[in-house]
Amino acid sequence: MQQSKICIFAVSNPFVTNITNPSPMSTIAPKYDPRAVEEKWYRFWLEKKLFHSEPDHRKAYTVVIPPPNVTGVLHMGHMLNNTIQDVLVRRARMSGRNACWVPGTDHASIATEAKVVNMLKEQGIDKRTLTREQFMEHAWQWKEEHGGIILKQLRRLGASCDWDRTAFTMDPIRYESVIQVFVDLYNKGLIYRGARMVNWDPKALTAVSDEEVIYKESHSKLFYLRYYIDGTPIAASEQNAVKENEKGSYIIVATTRPETILGDTAVCVHPDDPRYSQLKGCRVIVPAVGRSVPVIMDEYVDREFGTGALKITPAHDINDYNLGLKHQLETIDIFNDNGTLNEKGGSYAGMDRFACRKQIVKDLEEAGLIEKIEDYTNKVGHSERTDAVIEPKLSTQWFLKMTDIAGRALQVVEDDTIRFHPAKFKNTYRHWLENIKDWCISRQLWWGQRIPAYYFEHDGKTCTVVAVTREEALKQARAVSPDLADDKLQQDDDVLDTWFSSWLWPISLFDGIRHPDNEEIRYYYPTDDLITAPDIIFFWVARMIMAGEEYRGQVPFHNVYFTGIVRDKLGCKMSKSLGNSPDPIALIDRYGADGVRMGMLLTAPAGNDLPFDEAICEQGRNFSNKIWNALRLVKGWQVSDEMKQSADNATAVEWIEQRIACVLADIERDFDEYRLSEALMAAYKLIWDDFCSWYLEMIKPAYGSPVDRETYIATLTVFERLMCILHPFMPFVTEEVWHSLRERCDGATIMLQHYPHSVFFDPRTLSEFDTAKDLIAGVRNLRNSKNLPPKEPLQLTLHPTDGSCAAEGRFDGIICKLANLSALKRNADKPEGTVNFMVGTIECYIPLSSKVDTEAELKRLHDELHYAEGFLASVMKKLANEKFINGAPAQVVANERKKQADAESKIAALKNQIEAIGK
RNA sequence: GGGAGCAUAGCUCAGCUGGUUCAGAGCGCAUGCCUUACAAGCAUGAGGUCACAGGUUCGAACCCUGUUGUUCCCACCA
Secondary structure, eight states: OOOOOOOOOOOOOTTEEEOOOOOOGGGSOSSOOHHHHHHHHHHHHHHTTTTOOOOOSSOEEEEEOOOOBTTOOOOHHHHHHHHHHHHHHHHHHHTTOEEEEEOEEBOOHHHHHHHHHHHHHHTTOOGGGSOHHHHHHHHHHHHHHHTTHHHHHHHHHTOOOOGGGOEETTSHHHHHHHHHHHHHHHHTTOEEEEEEEEEEETTTTEEEOGGGEEEEEEEEEEEEEEEEEESSOOOOOSSSOOEEETTEEEEEEEESOGGGGGGOOEEEEOTTOGGGGGGTTOEEEOTTTOOEEEEEEOTTSOTTSTTSEEEEOTTSOHHHHHHHHHHTOOOOOOBOTTSBBOGGGGGGTTSBHHHHHHHHHHHHHHTTOEEEEEEEEEEEEEETTTOOBOEEEEEEEEEEOOHHHHHHHHHHHHTTSSEEESTTHHHHHHHHHHTOOOEEOEESOSSSOBOOEEEEEETTEEEEEEOSSHHHHHHHHHHHSTTOOGGGOEEOOOEEOTHHHHTTHHHHTTTTTTOTTOHHHHHHOSOSEEEEOGGGIIIIIIHHHHHHHHHHSSOSOSEEEEOOOEEOTTSOBOOTTTTOOOOHHHHHHHHHHHHHHHHHHHTOOTTSOEEOOTHHHHHHHHHHHHHHHHHHHHHHOOEESSSOOOHHHHHHHHHHHHHHHHHHHHHHHHHHTTOHHHHHHHHHHIIIIIIIIIIIHHHOOOTTOOEEHHHHHHHHHHHHHHHHHHTTTSHHHHHHHHHHHSEEOTTOOGGGSOOOOOOOOOHHHHHHHHHHHHHHHHHHHHHHHHTOOTTSOEEEEEEESSSTTOSOOTTHHHHHHHHTEEEEEESOOOOSSEEEEEETTEEEEEEOSSOOOHHHHHHHHHHHHHHHHHHHHHHHHHHHOHHHHHHSOHHHHHHHHHHHHHHHHHHHHHHHHHHHHHO
């Protein structure tokens, strides 16, 4: 295409240095290619340090990333979560806030240690042959080489994190913060050490917290075992539960874990159970083991379950443990840490617990000690990290007392100091906090913050001191035991639960634990929004709130946005093990980051699960392309300085400006309510429908004709504003288009433009256009149904039944253009030989050159009449009801009367038309 | 076992204080179009007993009760 040179005038827009000559369309590719664009702009943003934040006079807007595991790779959940954060951060930044989004990773004790152990194994190194220091060296090396891939991947998504602030939960500041907090809580008497029944992960060889145990339904067996009565036999009868055979009398006990009989120290029945009343004070023989154990009575037993008799294994079940304490039973621990049987297991020693179960069942069967075996479904606890079946195990661990700290954390959510989006999670949160138990914070691992507790012997007893440094601990210990040798002070071998560092994240990121009064913590804390998944509401959200209250006396954030879980089309949770999760980077390669971001956001209302279908990314990609083509159109126009702006173009510009103001009001409300998918959809429709399909078609010059400069400039301005509105959602394509619209100063970026806000708009312009739109659609519909070629101009005559459109409309010229009319007459005589349709109360007539199908027309008119009469009847019924007239608000009644009038005039018009055709 | 949520078009979801946003949106589908920005497009259209059954009200998708289905959370029933 040839492009004529057009002289350029200076304009007063401060962001514009020059208005470019409209470029020939051929220089802009017809399809948008996200790859090069995305790479270019991300590099630009980084080079200009546009994501970096320092405290200044502006109001801060702070988000801390939920730190992904340092071992992790990006999955769809991260994509969703980080897209949402980026949208909020970018919008805040454009709205004049000093936005700071702090990235980082989590050291993830169990997961990372397992990875390192595996890596060592591949190299032929057994962890047990290494010292703690050697192991840590390997682990750190691994972390430096392979850790944090995920943060690099986030850049592809467009995440505007302040990378200069990238933190790690085990870097020096965070490490020291954790230790300091431990010492502080210990000194406050909130941390204690004790022997308790804990959830033991036999694979990771560590205790885990209650929250890290996942109960899964499993199909197992219920074994009914014979416990023979020790000593004087009791005769079997109808009234008791005693059975007899040639070997003697016995009772039956049901269990799902027959291998634990090796640790049985009692059998328990309900004190009021008549079937067992004769057994009071008796002893029974544990099958296969041959040990004699007492029959005890306790109301804990459910008489309905099994046989009503329960075997008690205090070392391997939390309830049995409690009963053991109450009845002073012996505790026999039969397992090693790795889940194999120890020497207490006798001939089973060394076997794995599950192999042992099989063997012991076989042995019991052979010995005739099994009454029967039933299928049974129950819930079995598995480790969240390793999926190993959790073994309740008695061990010495560190705990944090939760009751006090939890009360305050509940309060701030109850009174909406912290808002949950959606609010339904308040219930879940409340329920957990009201039933909270002490938090087991020690882990038998090396990768993590080592517990700063030190032990020494004094007067034959083990004493404990807790201090930030070894030197300090030694000083404290010597205060008790002045002659204590340095090497007699032993540090605890365990590390802290990973969440014990994550819970400090919003504070420790700004070094607010070590230096509570530093400038950064005072400026950035409390943070604003936390975006996370509901499955870590207890692990992380609740505990951060506790830490915030404890260490800042202030909530850590004001809003928590809970994302849904990303599922596949069939509704299954996406996971690596199922192999149903698409690779996010491959998706970005295919659809562009903007396309994927839009796809994720469109299907993700807060708190709702997200049934992810790759096809929706296509919609996002298509949208990018649509915008790109709008750019091609506008930049392809020749601009004339001689032409005056037409009245129609002036109207078009006025309308689109009003329309933007109107939609912006909706978008602002959506953001206030964290309804991001709705905000994006509103922007999508504003750009695609209002701007592209309506506005650009209104002002589009005829082929070969130029557009007047005034309209052209207004269009660029509108286009820019639309790009600003969309930028938080689709950062790359908007930056590219924004730069292509006008020549920019060096370093200019859409990222720092002001986010447009809604201004007053006149609803009359909008409703006038809605009528125009209906008229245009009516004509187009007629063309479609009558098979009229779009290129053939038509004449339209309007006849208002209520005088509403008598005057010439501002949109008449636009209607003619978009409906391809040669003439638009108002209030003229009804022409002969026309087809007609109604828009509201306006009768519309179009003369047809071809023959009109009278039959079909009549049928259509009769159908419409029938509907209108039915509608009128229902309105009249309402108006005839005195209670309605008296009870309903005046506005509602008036509205019904308007409906009545409109329906009546419409009916009259339809009758006229039918009559006219009939003639 | 206890608790919470959800059920609206083929799919995913809006629908705020019961009445002018009242039955909506996007996608998909159908029909016709390669109309000089875009077929990754344009135009037009069809689609719903608002889960079911009662109740309150002049009036219910919306409030109440029950039923069914479904999802999630919590809990130590061997």
